[in-house]
Amino acid sequence: MGKIVILTGAGISAESGLGTFRDEGGLWAQHRIEDVATPEGFARDPALVHWFYNARRAQAATASPNAAHDALARLEAGYPGEVVIVTQNVDDLHRRAGSRRVLHMHGTLDGALCAGCGHRWPAPSEMTPDTPCPACKAPAARPDVVWFGEFPYHMDEIADHLSGATHFAAIGTSGQVYPAASFVEEARMAGAECDELSLEQTALSHVFDRQISGPATRSVPAWVAELLDRA
Numbered sequence: 001m002g003k004i005v006i007l008t009g010a011g012i013s014a015e016s017g018l019g020t021f022r023d024e025g026g027l028w029a030q031h032r033i034e035d036v037a038t039p040e041g042f043a044r045d046p047a048l049v050h051w052f053y054n055a056r057r058a059q060a061a062t063a064s065p066n067a068a069h070d071a072l073a074r075l076e077a078g079y080p081g082e083v084v085i086v087t088q089n090v091d092d093l094h095r096r097a098g099s100r101r102v103l104h105m106h107g108t109l110d111g112a113l114c115a116g117c118g119h120r121w122p123a124p125s126e127m128t129p130d131t132p133c134p135a136c137k138a139p140a141a142r143p144d145v146v147w148f149g150e151f152p153y154h155m156d157e158i159a160d161h162l163s164g165a166t167h168f169a170a171i172g173t174s175g176q177v178y179p180a181a182s183f184v185e186e187a188r189m190a191g192a193e194c195d196e197l198s199l200e201q202t203a204l205s206h207v208f209d210r211q212i213s214g215p216a217t218r219s220v221p222a223w224v225a226e227l228l229d230r231a
């Protein structure tokens with residue numbers, strides 16, 4: 001039986017109304033990475049960082065999964081082998097669409113992490129620099145998301161999945177952030193067939209066997225139908 005490993009990025013949630021990072025007018029055109037997505041930025045101005053993630057949490061809560069998320073949940077339910085989603089996204093749209101095997105390598109907006117003692121708990125809708133950790137009581141709550149300079153989550157498990165992949169797909173990711181950008185190489189070394197589904201060509205398109213251009217809500221359902229037909 002085959003194993004399909006799917007890496008998703010901000011592009012899969014774009015048609016749910018959540019902004020991407022590097023497209024024109026994307027989040028990194030509006031905010032400086034070093035201010036809102038680094039441990040140093042949080043140490044300098046925790047109120048700004050909480051404001052940024054509170055806004056993203058509120059926006060994600062009002063968004064709904066789109067046809068691409070739905071199609072990946074159908075793939076997991078209907079494929080006779082294994083389907084694993086590794087997402088760089090901090091929204092919970094894969095889970096809300098019904099996908100069960102989802103690894104959030106960059107954390108989630110739903111999680112809070114104590115910068116002091118490392119305790120984790122479900123994030124309240126709004127956090128401030130005064131939000132206390134329920135375990136150690138220190139006012140050190142931060143979003144449980146992985147910032148630049150920090151180590152992504154689940155890397156050992158992801159490496160295991162990639163080494164056993166028969167099929168790998170990257171969906172809606174620009175391929176500019178490592179280590180996720182190196183997953184296609186790992187999957188290729190394992191002998192996996194590699195597809196890229198994105199709005200347009202990316203810096204990594206040449207590494208894939210196939211590049212499928214277009215909005216995810218169109219390309220992903222068609223790609224899933226093809227895989228289920230072939231299974």
Ligand code: APR
Nearest residue numbers: 009010011014020021022088172173174177198199215216
């Ligand atoms: N359908 C498919 N792809 C799309 C769509 C769409 N409707 N809209 C945009 N895209 C594509 C863009 O063309 C681009 O290639 O999605 C990609 C989004 O790229 P980025 O904005 O760089 O997002 P991502 O690759 O997820 O970023 C990786 O960077 O800052 C960090 O931690 C953040 O997880 C994020 C990581």
